Amino acid sequence: MDPNQNQGEANVVFEAQALVYRYVHNYATSMSLGCALELGIPDIVHNYEKPITIQELVSKLNLPIDKTRHLQQLMRLLIHFNFFSVTKLHDQDDEGLALDPVIMTPWRFLGKWFKGNKSTVFETAHGIPFWEFANRNPVFNGRFNDAMASDSHMMSLVIKDCQEIFEGVESLVDVGGGTGLNTKILLEAFPHMTCTVFDLPHVVADMSETRNLKYVGGDMFSAIPSADAIFFKNVLHNWSDDDVLKILKRSREAIRFAGDKGKVIIIDMVLDEKQDRREITETKMVFDVLMMVLVTGKERTKVEWEKLFGEAGFSRYNVTPNFGLRSLMEVFP
Ligand SMILES: C[S@@+](CC[C@H](N)C(=O)[O-])C[C@H]1O[C@@H](n2cnc3c(N)ncnc32)[C@H](O)[C@@H]1O
Numbered sequence: 001m002d003p004n005q006n007q008g009e010a011n012v013v014f015e016a017q018a019l020v021y022r023y024v025h026n027y028a029t030s031m032s033l034g035c036a037l038e039l040g041i042p043d044i045v046h047n048y049e050k051p052i053t054i055q056e057l058v059s060k061l062n063l064p065i066d067k068t069r070h071l072q073q074l075m076r077l078l079i080h081f082n083f084f085s086v087t088k089l090h091d092q093d094d095e096g097l098a099l100d101p102v103i104m105t106p107w108r109f110l111g112k113w114f115k116g117n118k119s120t121v122f123e124t125a126h127g128i129p130f131w132e133f134a135n136r137n138p139v140f141n142g143r144f145n146d147a148m149a150s151d152s153h154m155m156s157l158v159i160k161d162c163q164e165i166f167e168g169v170e171s172l173v174d175v176g177g178g179t180g181l182n183t184k185i186l187l188e189a190f191p192h193m194t195c196t197v198f199d200l201p202h203v204v205a206d207m208s209e210t211r212n213l214k215y216v217g218g219d220m221f222s223a224i225p226s227a228d229a230i231f232f233k234n235v236l237h238n239w240s241d242d243d244v245l246k247i248l249k250r251s252r253e254a255i256r257f258a259g260d261k262g263k264v265i266i267i268d269m270v271l272d273e274k275q276d277r278r279e280i281t282e283t284k285m286v287f288d289v290l291m292m293v294l295v296t297g298k299e300r301t302k303v304e305w306e307k308l309f310g311e312a313g314f315s316r317y318n319v320t321p322n323f324g325l326r327s328l329m330e331v332f333p
């Protein structure tokens with residue numbers, strides 16, 4: 001037998017093993033990252049006046065001195081993954097949510113769900129759907145809403161790049177607007193606007209309103225308050241095509257009296273395997289499956305979005321990409 005051929009076969013096997021090891025142990029990266037956040041490492045590294053040494057980090061963290069080399073191991077992994085270049089981890093407090101047992105447990109039920117007839121994986125694991133769970137568990141509800149709000153820093157960047165999209169708008173409803181941080185940021189840039197944050201009653205209970213910021217509790221499948229612009233950020237990817245169609249039809253009704261000014265503004269992911277870098281597509285596909293596991297949602301390609309807009313009776317739309325993972329879509333009646 002040709003010894004080279006044997007070696008070739010061995011290589012294929014070892015390559016396959018390395019690939020499987022890499023992904024089957026992916027959670028080690030998540031958990032190490034979670035540990036760094038739990039210990040408050042990003043803030044210490046960021047606030048230190050010069051590059052920090054492991055010894056200094058150990059003493060800042062008040063860790064037992066014999067943990068020094070283990071911290072070195074943890075940090076080597078995280079630095080290898082670039083988490084500490086350009087203060088990436090600083091000011092981002094939403095990653096913790098992904099490691100919450102409420103979010104992680106359903107993954108163990110994915111196979112069972114495939115074979116069963118529950119509508120979501122989350123329900124297979126927890127017995128009730130995601131939004132119902134949030135409604136019944138104030139602690140998780142608070143944690144989830146805070147994590148969602150921490151993504152709002154992207155809103156100031158959106159506003160900076162998309163002034164003209166909001167300029168003619170006099171009234172806006174932020175549907176599924178959570179605790180309202182996105183809307184507050186929008187109102188800082190456009191103080192003449194009148195905004196309504198519309199979300200489930202348990203999310204908007206006890207929020208303090210101002211002259212031009214109101215909170216309304218309700219169900220977007222029943223009715224959406226009227227305005228010039230209906231805004232959805234990170235909402236439609238939570239829902240199936242049938243559900244998005246219903247929500248879009250409600251949105252069309254809500255802008256019925258706005259005339260030429262009426263439009264729907266959507267910030268969500270657009271899958272684009274051809275244009276996006278491989279890692280970006282990877283992250284979007286992970287979110288796609290995450291939406292399948294937690295709720296009844298999915299991520300969509302431009303063609304899939306377009307089909308829904310058409311079916312809901314809208315006549316044209318445009319897409320502004322370039323917000324990292326998210327794009328902004330304007331949809332017109
Ligand atoms: C993923 S969060 C997005 C929050 C916020 N828009 C943001 O970008 O951070 C989805 C929101 O939809 C809300 N939601 C779920 N079902 C709803 C319904 N039937 N009617 C109105 N809002 C709903 C949830 O309570 C949650 O605040």
Ligand SMILES: C/C=C/c1ccc(O)c(OC)c1
Pocket residue numbers: 097098099103130234235238294295
């Ligand atoms: C861990 C991340 C969870 C998450 C992120 C974005 C969403 O829209 C969402 O809705 C259920 C959940």
